[in-house]
Amino acid sequence: MTRPIARVLLDSPVPQLDRLFDYAVPAPFEDAAVPGVRVRVPLRSAGRLIDAYVIERATEDDDARTLAEIETVVSAARVLPERLYALARRVADRAAGSASDVLRLIVPKRQVRVEKAWLAAGAEQPSVPAFVPAAEVAATVALYAGLRETLEDRERAAVEAIPRPGQDGHPEWSRLLAAAAATTLAGGASAILVVPDYRDLDVLLTTLEAFAPGAPIARLDSRQTGPDRYRAYLRTLEDAPWIVVGNRSACYAPVRAGLIAVWDDGDGLLAEPLSPGAHVRDVALLRQEQEGSALLFAGHSRTTDVERLVEGGWIRAITAERRVLPRVALDSPEDLDRRGQRLPSRAFLTAREAAATGPVLLQVARPGFSPTLLCASCRTPARCPACGGPLGAAHRGAVPVCAWCGRGARSWACGSCGGETVRLAVSGSERTAEELGRAFPGIRVIVADGAHPVERVDARPALVVATRGAEPQADGGYRAVVLLDGSRMLQAPDLRIGESCLRWWSNAAALAAPGAPIHLVGVDGAVARAFATWSQPAYARSELAERAPLRMPPAVRVAQLEGSAAGVRRALDDLAVLALPADAVLGPVLIEGDENSRERALVRFPYAEGTRVAESLRASVVAEAMGRRRGKGRTARTTLSVRLDVTEPDL
Incomplete structure (x- = not known):
């Protein structure tokens, strides 16, 4: 006899729970516990129920092992597509963080009434009329050498926007992004446009109304109410192509992206302050590689991070056919x-x-x-x-x-x-x-x-x-x-x-x-x-x-470790087996003003070593947390914390 099982990801910040757990699927939930739905499962170590997402379904022998059963299926809405879980996993692994932390940025808080209305409608793909972009779209795309080929061939590019206020209240940068999105939508694919703040968002939405009249546009930003944000998220789960516009979290929109465009990636608002702290630029690069979409980093100036990618041949540089110099x-x-x-x-x-x-x-x-x-x-x-x-x-x-x-x-x-x-x-x-x-x-x-x-x-x-x-x-x-x-x-x-x-x-x-x-x-x-x-x-x-010989970011990646003296030193000892350069580690030093004598260390490492360093640091975080559970260092301040891609290290 075989039985169905579900592999679920627990919604928990505890680092040792950042993996898939197997639960038996009881008969009443055999059809409902499908990948992407929310469930509640028992957590024996805590003696309570915890929220989780079903990631995979499988079968195994009935007597293979003793498994706890899923307690309940919270909703039939499949809010976590497989591609978004894969993206969350990649972002978390690159930043030595937890996938559940990334999913909190992706999936908005559940709104029961909104979800019931969406399910009652059958979540059917709406009939979308054939989209015809405005006449200005082709002319705007033609202003930039190689932009049309980049969009059609799904390539990566750094675009230098024309520095002028534009026409009819639409700045040139917003015309560029709107034209790229309208071109992508006309080709039957979705576009994701990420801007730093609400001012840029309002300008871009106004330009999209002119460049893409009648196009399905979804807004995902922090100014929305909970119901509006959840409604927009559910709508973009549908297979119909959309133009998604928003701030940081819009880069995780559940559409099948044909274009990801990031405006002004040097703006500090695009750096995620919450764990694991992945920058929108890195998320966009990971998503583009995973889905094969076009990727544009547009701005009036260029960051050293993007210039590193241009010099390495990873992305191409695009300028206007006729440059406009102020x-x-x-x-x-x-x-x-x-x-x-x-x-x-x-x-x-x-x-x-x-x-x-x-x-x-x-x-x-x-x-x-x-x-x-x-x-x-x-x-x-x-x-x-x-x-x-x-x-x-x-x-x-x-x-x-x-x-x-x-x-x-x-x-x-x-x-x-x-x-x-x-x-x-x-x-x-x-x-x-x-x-x-x-x-x-x-x-x-x-x-x-x-x-x-x-x-x-x-x-x-x-x-x-x-x-x-x-x-x-x-x-x-x-x-x-x-x-x-x-x-x-x-x-x-x-x-x-x-x-x-x-x-x-x-x-x-x-x-x-x-x-x-x-x-x-x-x-x-x-x-x-x-x-x-x-x-x-x-x-x-x-x-x-100038930064390369000094081994300063973004010429290299930098990780910051904070925690008890013993925890930081154990993590550094684990890193020693990777044979990083002799000057890779700076510190550890005492954190000024910390009454618990916590220490901080910086680790500089090449991009090619990113996977191994992240795995080692994540293992150290898990080991420290497990040590606390066994009774070693019970104070909360002894927990080791890791932050990768520190751009302004305190040297």
């Missing part, structure tokens, strides 16, 4: 030092002339009024007497407030000289707007930052003061763009700050009207030259070449 002027730091001004005379005159005809964009580094204060006597940074955080001011004459704890410092005194008076040190967006309002009388001033979100401004004269990433679209494009605080941005303690600044400035420059002047104030050197000559790929190549 008019960039560099205002050197010497001009600022000599005149003691924040806005040099040349940029001031450009802004004044342009503001007479339309909106002018001024990009600044910090929001608020004055986020940093100094002692008026000795120029020492003013710190909070309670927690030591930096003090800032909400407006001129305001009581200093700590940026960390939020306490007001009414009776502040300098710890160095005893002075009791502060002075404004850094101009934020609000202070800059106040100063420009006095310098440009009669012209409206608009502040756009996190506290004052503005998505679009009209074509009337205005000065728009915006923090990086918060710049609104302008009807017809900005008549001039002035990039302030560039030197302050470059001083950030960030391994990729030059690359990030180039991306911020390039995105701002792309908002300028054709032929509009763009001023980069107070910056020189390689990053300024790359921006002025619009040679971002060359800058990425030079950065990659």
Whole structure:
């Protein structure tokens, strides 16, 4: 006699449970417990029921072994296709994480009413009329050399988007992605478009309405309500082709992808903060390899990660048939030092002339009024007497407030000289707007930052003061763009700050009207030259070449280990058998301020060793967890944690 069994993946963060478990399928559930459905199963070690997904069905001899039975089938909805489990498994293995952690990003929380309505409809494939893309689609695809062949042959490419605001309120980058998606949909396949934030998402959805009228479009993003998100997920389980648009998790959409396009992969919002912390770029590469879809990394600048793939021949580079170069002027730091001004005379005159005809964009580094204060006597940074955080001011004459704890410092005194008076040190967006309002009388001033979100401004004269990433679209494009605080941005303690600044400035420059002047104030050197000559790929190549001999990411992969001293050292001992380079391990060192004496170590390793390193680290995590279960190191802080592909290691 044989009996049916189900191999299930438990929905548990416990590392030792990250594998398939066999359960007997009782007769009432023999037809319902099919791959992809949710079930509840007993977990003997915990003495309770736990949620799980059925991954496989099989049969075995009735007396082969003693198996627990599935307790119940939660729903008949097959919410986890086999291809998505395979993707989750690959993402988890690459990042030394758990597949169940990845599945929490893939499958939205169950909404019973939505699911019942979907099942009642029979989950039948809807009749989709023949899709005919708009006339602009072919013309937009033709602007880029080799783009049509890349889409048709399902290849990988890095696309340099044309830096201009586009027509009819549709920026060129959104026209590029919409045209690629419409072309893919017209060929009978689904397209996945991933963008960093809600502003990009809204712009792209508007462009898709024009480029793909009547096309089935599904939105998957964090702003949706639970029912709406689950409804969109269930709809995309159907076999009909879709255009899926969303943020990070949209890369896991359950459609059969014919195209995956990622916009601005250098944006930090595309790095998943939850375990196992896989970047959208890596997920897209794994999915493209698994499904054989086309893959586009598009942007106004290029990250060193993508440039590494281009240099290795893994993806091709695509540029416009006729490149459009913005008019960039560099205002050197010497001009600022000599005149003691924040806005040099040349940029001031450009802004004044342009503001007479339309909106002018001024990009600044910090929001608020004055986020940093100094002692008026000795120029020492003013710190909070309670927690030591930096003090800032909400407006001129305001009581200093700590940026960390939020306490007001009414009776502040300098710890160095005893002075009791502060002075404004850094101009934020609000202070800059106040100063420009006095310098440009009669012209409206608009502040756009996190506290004052503005998505679009009209074509009337205005000065728009915006923090990086918060710049609104302008009807017809900005008549001039002035990039302030560039030197302050470059001083950030960030391994990729030059690359990030180039991306911020390039995105701002792309908002300028054709032929509009763009001023980069107070910056020189390689990053300024790359921006002025619009040679971002060359800058990425030079950065990659400089990092290779130093063994810094992305020339190599970096893993970070944290845990008890014994746990970290055991993991490093296990790695020693892999014969990594002698300088692969940095540390371990004590984590500053950790009262439990936890340690941290970094491991640098070639991409070719990624599989072996990930397997070894994952085995160490499981061994540490099993040791805790046996009574060794019962404190929760002794658990070993691993994070792969650290891009900004604390060296």
